[in-house]
Amino acid sequence: MTRQRPPLALALTALALTASLPTARAEEPAPPLTHGNGKLLLTGGVSSIDGAAGGGLTPWAVTASYATRHQFGATAHATRVVTQDYAMNAAGAAVGIDDRFELSIARQDFNTGATGTALGLPGLHLKQDIVGLKWRFAGDAVLDSDRWMPQLAIGLEHKRADAAGLEPTLKALGADLSGTDLYLSATKLLLAQGVLLNGTLRLTRANQNGLLGFGGTAHDAYRLQPEVSIAWLLRKDLAIGAEYRAKPDNLNPSILGEGLKEDDWADLFVAWAPNKHISMTLAYVDLGHIVPAVITQRQTGAYLSAQIAF
Numbered sequence: 402m403t404r405q406r407p408p409l410a411l412a413l414t415a416l417a418l419t420a421s422l423p424t425a426r427a428e429e430p431a432p433p434l435t436h437g438n439g440k441l442l443l444t445g446g447v448s449s450i451d452g453a454a455g456g457g458l459t460p461w462a463v464t465a466s467y468a469t470r471h472q473f474g475a476t477a478h479a480t481r482v483v484t485q486d487y488a489m490n491a492a493g494a495a496v497g498i499d500d501r502f503e504l505s506i507a508r509q510d511f512n513t514g515a516t517g518t519a520l521g522l523p524g525l526h527l528k529q530d531i532v533g534l535k536w537r538f539a540g541d542a543v544l545d546s547d548r549w550m551p552q553l554a555i556g557l558e559h560k561r562a563d564a565a566g567l568e569p570t571l572k573a574l575g576a577d578l579s580g581t582d583l584y585l586s587a588t589k590l591l592l593a594q595g596v597l598l599n600g601t602l603r604l605t606r607a608n609q610n611g612l613l614g615f616g617g618t619a620h621d622a623y624r625l626q627p628e629v630s631i632a633w634l635l636r637k638d639l640a641i642g643a644e645y646r647a648k649p650d651n652l653n654p655s656i657l658g659e660g661l662k663e664d665d666w667a668d669l670f671v672a673w674a675p676n677k678h679i680s681m682t683l684a685y686v687d688l689g690h691i692v693p694a695v696i697t698q699r700q701t702g703a704y705l706s707a708q709i710a711f
Contacts, residue, residue: 437472448478452507465495576614664689
């Protein structure tokens with residue numbers, strides 16, 4: 402005759418067996434997004450002329466504002482570029498979400514000055530609207546600052562140009578009036594040295610960043626163009642640096658000789674952020690020759706941008 406265990410012993414045995422079995426743990430819900438500014442000063446970059454967070458001429462893998470994980474924030478900027486023969490105003494805004502996503506918008510207004518007059522279009526302004534998206538998919542610039550891993554992000558910038566009286570000429574040259582740039586950015590912050598390095602590869606068909614349309618009879622396919630930036634933090638609220646941005650040649654040179662040949666862009670900048678709400682960027686820019694058949698000198702000058710973050 403088998404001896405039966407008492408009910409209490411059976412219950413304790415069953416409890417022990419149950420505790421030893423693996424159990425599925427319910428995932429904790431993500432905390433709700435709150436407004437915040439948890440990033441270090443200047444680690445969110447500034448606003449580029451196309452609206453994305455980064456340098457003045459090129460996007461970086463950082464997201465807009467000082468919002469970090471489980472936070473959101475926004476920025477707004479106004480930029481003025483003046484060279485010997487041209488001037489451009491740009492303004493825009495961007496939203497950063499969870500230090501992972503960014504949505505940006507920008508509007509550019511390029512005054513052609515004497516070139517428009519020489520082309521029979523005095524007072525010609527080339528305008529452009531830009532909508533950008535960015536996704537940080539790997540790395541953390543601050544937390545990975547002591548490792549080789551950079552912060553990585555992919556993005557797109559959809560642009561629509563308004564070339565006014567120049568539109569028939571651009572269409573005759575094979576250019577479209579809207580296009581989309583795709584890019585991959587890698588940002589490496591060497592926190593101990595106070596140095597930030599960024600490399601961007603842009604897939605683009607844009608002529609003069611899109612102000613003269615997209616593609617052309619000389620070359621209509623997308624081209625991969627490199628962009629690089631370096632910044633050195635002199636102190637926590639002040640940085641200096643340089644940028645270089647390569648650009649394609651798409652418009653047919655046989656129609657205007659070398660009149661629409663594009664040069665690459667470069668700048669030397671200083672950025673100052675007295676606090677997390679305000680930053681100013683001043684730069685010397687070299688935009689190369691712009692329509693050299695009309696004006697032969699290189700276009701160099703000043704770049705001034707103000708950004709507010711909230």
